[in-house]
Amino acid sequence: MAQVTLRKIVKEYEGGVQAVKGIDLDIDDHEFVVLVGPSGCGKSTTLRMIAGLEEITSGDIAIGGSIVNDIPPRDRDIAMVFQNYALYPHMTVFENMAFGLTLRKFPKEEIKRRVDNAARILDIGTLLERKPKALSGGQRQRVAMGRAIVRDPKVFLFDEPLSNLDAKLRVQMRTEIKKVHQTVRTTTVYVTHDQVEAMTLADRVVVMNHGVIEQVGPPTELYHHPVTKFVAGFIGSPAMNFIPGRLVNGGAALNVVLPDGITLPVPAERAGRYAAHAGREILFGIRPEHLTEIRPNDHRPHLAAFEAAPEVVEPMGMETLLHFWMQGNEICARVDPATPAEPGVKQTLAADMSQMHLIDPQTEKVL
Amino acid sequence: MSGASFATGGATASATYQKVGSIRAERRRVLIGAYIALAVFVVFFLLPPVYMLITSLKSSAEIADLSGNPWIVTRPTLQNYWELLTEGNYLLHFRNSIIVTACVVAITMVISILAAFSLSRMRFWGSGVLATGVFLTYLVPETLLFIPLFQIIGGIGMYNNLWAMVLIYPTLTVPFCTWIMIGYFSSIPKELDEAALIDGANHFQMLWKIFIPVALPGILAATIFAFTVSWAQFLYPMAFLVSSEQMVLTTGIVSDLIRGDTFVWGKIMAGALMAALPPLLVYAFLMDYYIAGLTAGATKG
Amino acid sequence: MADGSAIAAGRVPATAGQPRTGTLKRMARRRSTLAFLMALPLLAVIAGLVIYPFFYAIELSMLNKRMTRFVGIDNFTFLLGRETFQLVIFQSVLFAVTAVIAKALIGFVLAHVLHALPAKGQRKWRGMLLVPWVIPPAVSTLAWWWLFDPSYSAFNWMLAVFGAGPVPWLGDAGWARFAVILVNTWYGAPFFMIMYLAALKSVPDQLYEAAAIDGATGIQKLRYVTLPMMRNIISITVLFSLIVTFANFDIVRILTNGGPQDRTHLFGTYAFQVGIQSGDIPLGAAVSLFMFPLLAVFAVLILRGVNQRTKEGL
Ligand SMILES: Nc1ncnc2c1ncn2[C@@H]1O[C@H](COP(=O)(O)OP(=O)(O)O)[C@@H](O)[C@H]1O
Numbered sequence: 001m002a003q004v005t006l007r008k009i010v011k012e013y014e015g016g017v018q019a020v021k022g023i024d025l026d027i028d029d030h031e032f033v034v035l036v037g038p039s040g041c042g043k044s045t046t047l048r049m050i051a052g053l054e055e056i057t058s059g060d061i062a063i064g065g066s067i068v069n070d071i072p073p074r075d076r077d078i079a080m081v082f083q084n085y086a087l088y089p090h091m092t093v094f095e096n097m098a099f100g101l102t103l104r105k106f107p108k109e110e111i112k113r114r115v116d117n118a119a120r121i122l123d124i125g126t127l128l129e130r131k132p133k134a135l136s137g138g139q140r141q142r143v144a145m146g147r148a149i150v151r152d153p154k155v156f157l158f159d160e161p162l163s164n165l166d167a168k169l170r171v172q173m174r175t176e177i178k179k180v181h182q183t184v185r186t187t188t189v190y191v192t193h194d195q196v197e198a199m200t201l202a203d204r205v206v207v208m209n210h211g212v213i214e215q216v217g218p219p220t221e222l223y224h225h226p227v228t229k230f231v232a233g234f235i236g237s238p239a240m241n242f243i244p245g246r247l248v249n250g251g252a253a254l255n256v257v258l259p260d261g262i263t264l265p266v267p268a269e270r271a272g273r274y275a276a277h278a279g280r281e282i283l284f285g286i287r288p289e290h291l292t293e294i295r296p297n298d299h300r301p302h303l304a305a306f307e308a309a310p311e312v313v314e315p316m317g318m319e320t321l322l323h324f325w326m327q328g329n330e331i332c333a334r335v336d337p338a339t340p341a342e343p344g345v346k347q348t349l350a351a352d353m354s355q356m357h358l359i360d361p362q363t364e365k366v367l
Numbered sequence: 368m369s370g371a372s373f374a375t376g377g378a379t380a381s382a383t384y385q386k387v388g389s390i391r392a393e394r395r396r397v398l399i400g401a402y403i404a405l406a407v408f409v410v411f412f413l414l415p416p417v418y419m420l421i422t423s424l425k426s427s428a429e430i431a432d433l434s435g436n437p438w439i440v441t442r443p444t445l446q447n448y449w450e451l452l453t454e455g456n457y458l459l460h461f462r463n464s465i466i467v468t469a470c471v472v473a474i475t476m477v478i479s480i481l482a483a484f485s486l487s488r489m490r491f492w493g494s495g496v497l498a499t500g501v502f503l504t505y506l507v508p509e510t511l512l513f514i515p516l517f518q519i520i521g522g523i524g525m526y527n528n529l530w531a532m533v534l535i536y537p538t539l540t541v542p543f544c545t546w547i548m549i550g551y552f553s554s555i556p557k558e559l560d561e562a563a564l565i566d567g568a569n570h571f572q573m574l575w576k577i578f579i580p581v582a583l584p585g586i587l588a589a590t591i592f593a594f595t596v597s598w599a600q601f602l603y604p605m606a607f608l609v610s611s612e613q614m615v616l617t618t619g620i621v622s623d624l625i626r627g628d629t630f631v632w633g634k635i636m637a638g639a640l641m642a643a644l645p646p647l648l649v650y651a652f653l654m655d656y657y658i659a660g661l662t663a664g665a666t667k668g
Numbered sequence: 669m670a671d672g673s674a675i676a677a678g679r680v681p682a683t684a685g686q687p688r689t690g691t692l693k694r695m696a697r698r699r700s701t702l703a704f705l706m707a708l709p710l711l712a713v714i715a716g717l718v719i720y721p722f723f724y725a726i727e728l729s730m731l732n733k734r735m736t737r738f739v740g741i742d743n744f745t746f747l748l749g750r751e752t753f754q755l756v757i758f759q760s761v762l763f764a765v766t767a768v769i770a771k772a773l774i775g776f777v778l779a780h781v782l783h784a785l786p787a788k789g790q791r792k793w794r795g796m797l798l799v800p801w802v803i804p805p806a807v808s809t810l811a812w813w814w815l816f817d818p819s820y821s822a823f824n825w826m827l828a829v830f831g832a833g834p835v836p837w838l839g840d841a842g843w844a845r846f847a848v849i850l851v852n853t854w855y856g857a858p859f860f861m862i863m864y865l866a867a868l869k870s871v872p873d874q875l876y877e878a879a880a881i882d883g884a885t886g887i888q889k890l891r892y893v894t895l896p897m898m899r900n901i902i903s904i905t906v907l908f909s910l911i912v913t914f915a916n917f918d919i920v921r922i923l924t925n926g927g928p929q930d931r932t933h934l935f936g937t938y939a940f941q942v943g944i945q946s947g948d949i950p951l952g953a954a955v956s957l958f959m960f961p962l963l964a965v966f967a968v969l970i971l972r973g974v975n976q977r978t979k980e981g982l
């Protein structure tokens with residue numbers, strides 16, 4: 001029984017900075033939830049309020065069904081992994097992991113059993129007598145996780161735990177964290193600014209911006225059905241292209257008219273959804289992976305072809321990125337590396353209109 | 368043709384070598400100059416302690432003999448040391464110095480560690496002002512306030528009492544030690560206390576089990592500083608202590624070994640040398656902490 | 669989201685509906701109290717042994733010799749009119765300025781010399797050069813005293829070897845002042861050396877390399893790289909040493925006790941002589957207090973320097 005519930009959580013720091021502006025969130029037992037968003041959007045603040053390290057200005061936080069607003073961190077039965085690991089430098093790995101249990105006066109054998117168990121899960125059994133100084137970044141990361149695991153808490157809290165690792169280790173530890181969660185099944189709240197980490201780890205992703213939640217949902221849902229321009233632009237890499245245009249009723253069908261007079265037909269089955277916006281300014285959003293070369297025998301429906309001359313061609317190996325400009329908007333397309341592409345030479349590209357999004361430029365909501 | 372080009376090549380090469388050679392020669396000259404300067408200053412700096420040692424090994428007769436070279440000991444004797452350690456109050460002064468220093472160091476460390484922990488981590492109303500105040504207090508020299516302190520000590524009936532030193536030396540040690548401990552504690556990442564908080568530590572456990580062990584080098588430096596200052600303090604015992612059995616080393620040597628115009632130089636130097644020994648030993652074994660402790664005021668923010 | 673209050677109320681009726689008194693807030697308050705208690709001994713030391721004595725000193729300095737009558741600033745005006753005290757002011761300034769300049773220069777040279785040595789030898793030399801600063805000055809000055817002894821001076825013996833006549837080290841005003849400054853320089857130069865050495869070590873090598881590539885000579889590197897990088901620490905060290913030197917007691921007290929004819933008295937030793945030895949407590953307090961304005965200025969300047977250092981994260 002360890003759901004985490006946030007109700008209308010507000011955090012105002014001294015000096016009047018509202019870091020969190022009324023958040024509602026329900027996290028289920030055993031769930032792995034990732035808070036993601038740009039730096040300064042209030043993720044850490046939210047996590048630290050759950051931990052009890054920051055006081056809540058208003059609202060309620062419940063862990064396992066009981067309100068913990070006024071309960072100090074040590075009595076909330078949570079464990080936290082910090083970005084810089086915060087290992088006690090004067091203690092061995094064993095002592096680091098055992099510290100919380102020692103303070104809680106667990107019997108010696110029980111402590112040893114738990115530490116050994118955690119060490120086995122994390123494969124750090126041979127490091128137990130070392131000091132943190134003698135460990136590599138990845139090993140410290142494991143010890144920090146071990147310290148959380150031995151406590152067997154209701155909730156794990158992670159604050160950007162992989163940011164201090166190099167790229168390769170980050171991918172490796174990401175898998176490790178996922179594995180650990182699948183083993184211990186503890187409810188987890190994980191903070192990161194890296195959307196790839198969020199997508200790969202989360203059962204559900206919470207996208208935050210400026211102290212509010214933009215959208216909550218499973219990774220694929222956020223990818224395919226973002227509800228705001230912010231989420232659409234934040235999730236996915238390279239980021240979604242946004243081109244200002246106009247929705248025009250072209251008799252039989254709706255058309256998106258972009259600058260340079262490019263006209264792209266809206267798929268018939270989505271026409272109903274947008275009918276009310278016909279004739280208005282809109283923001284046309286499409287991901288680079290849905291702007292491709294025309295493939296032979298392409299059976300994707302709703303492909304719309306147009307011409308563009310890339311200014312920069314970036315071969316990535318498994319794909320090639322084409323960058324071109326459309327009236328001051330940088331557009332990125334992802335084409336097959338075999339496609340001939342030359343900077344400044346016009347070529348035909350296809351937009352997969354079934355994957356496009358239309359956004360209201362005023363409210364920045366996806367229509 | 369090829370011969371000519373070969374010759375040119377050779378010339379360039381040798382020019383290059385010459386150049387390298389001259390840089391090396393210059394570096395060697397600089398180094399030699401450095402060593403000469405060092406040697407001169409080492410002689411100047413070590414002259415007094417060495418002369419102390421020389422004199423302390425001479426008998427009174429040899430010291431009084433003006434015909435010989437004063438820098439040479441002809442018949443070394445440990446007589447002076449022996450007499451100091453067996454007669455008179457020298458041992459008593461040594462003991463007093465140890466008592467005062469030990470108490471002052473203990474009191475200082477307790478006060479400054481508690482205060483530094485509170486000021487660097489917990490904060491309370493006015494704690495910022497207090498931290499600045501601590502630093503300013505450290506800049507108050509003892510000659511500024513010894514006269515009112517003299518009156519105060521007299522007023523509470525502790526004039527000519529060794530324990531008065533234990534009471535007032537902390538004015539000289541506590542501010543600085545607090546200041547450097549604040550520096551050391553502030554350099555401990557904040558996540559470490561948060562981790563301890565989540566692990567279930569209360570504030571005393573945090574201080575005792577995390578802060579003190581982690582800041583041990585700083586504590587050692589502060590302890591050495593407190594030790595050095597207490598051991599070397601001269602004005603307060605000079606002003607507040609009059610009878611020999613209450614005196615500490617710094618004043619005791621002068622007051623006991625100089626009777627009117629008779630200077631027992633051999634014994635004075637022996638006594639001075641032994642009085643200098645504890646700080647010298649600490650310095651020899653803990654040089655880095657020693658330096659850290661005495662320079663931290665300006666190097667630690 | 670609409671059932672937010674329902675959750676709070678439904679699951680945990682005990683806390684529901686209560687005004688937010690906040691245990692965490694209470695804990696924060698308790699923490700503040702605890703913090704205050706922990707700093708209390710420090711406060712007691714500062715208040716009882718620094719602030720109170722300071723005001724007491726002001727009160728004392730305005731009493732007559734037997735401390736029976738309030739005399740206002742009479743003690744101060746009396747002192748200012750007295751030639752000995754004018755000498756004390758002059759000598760304190762002379763002593764502090766000359767000794768600090770000498771210490772700073774020697775320290776600077778030695779720091780550079782040490783810095784130029786290979787890392788291995790540095791420690792050993794540094795260790796020897798710091799010895800004067802480790803011996804309690806009250807103890808090491810005894811050795812100097814003995815070296816300056818009128819009839820047995822080992823310096824004079826050496827001078828005699830070179831055919832020079834004996835120098836009245838402590839008997840003549842000029843020589844005595846020189847001796848006092850010399851001993852203070854001897855004692856304090858290592859401190860400057862170690863401070864500068866630390867500062868030198870903190871200048872990144874790349875700066876010198878960049879300067880060398882830009883064609884700077886050794887002097888130019890010193891002028892445009894080393895000095896600007898060390899400026900702050902130099903000023904802090906100098907100001908700090910000015911305070912300590914200005915307020916010095918030990919060296920003069922042992923070496924000359926102010927003599928000959930009060931020509932080496934400083935504020936500290938003079939206050940001691942007047943206040944403690946002659947028993948005119950108020951006058952002694954007044955002598956000490958004369959130091960205060962200058963010390964306060966130095967202290968504020970140091971504080972500024974230190975704060976700046978902290979801000980720059982040096
Ligand atoms: N202790 C604090 N005092 C004042 N403002 C703070 C404090 N901590 C964070 N903030 C501000 O709150 C906002 C959110 O910070 P944070 O939660 O750390 O962001 P994130 O973790 O998403 O990068 C930021 O604008 C930050 O400047």
Ligand SMILES: [Mg+2]
Binds near residue numbers: 045
């Ligand atoms: Mg953060």
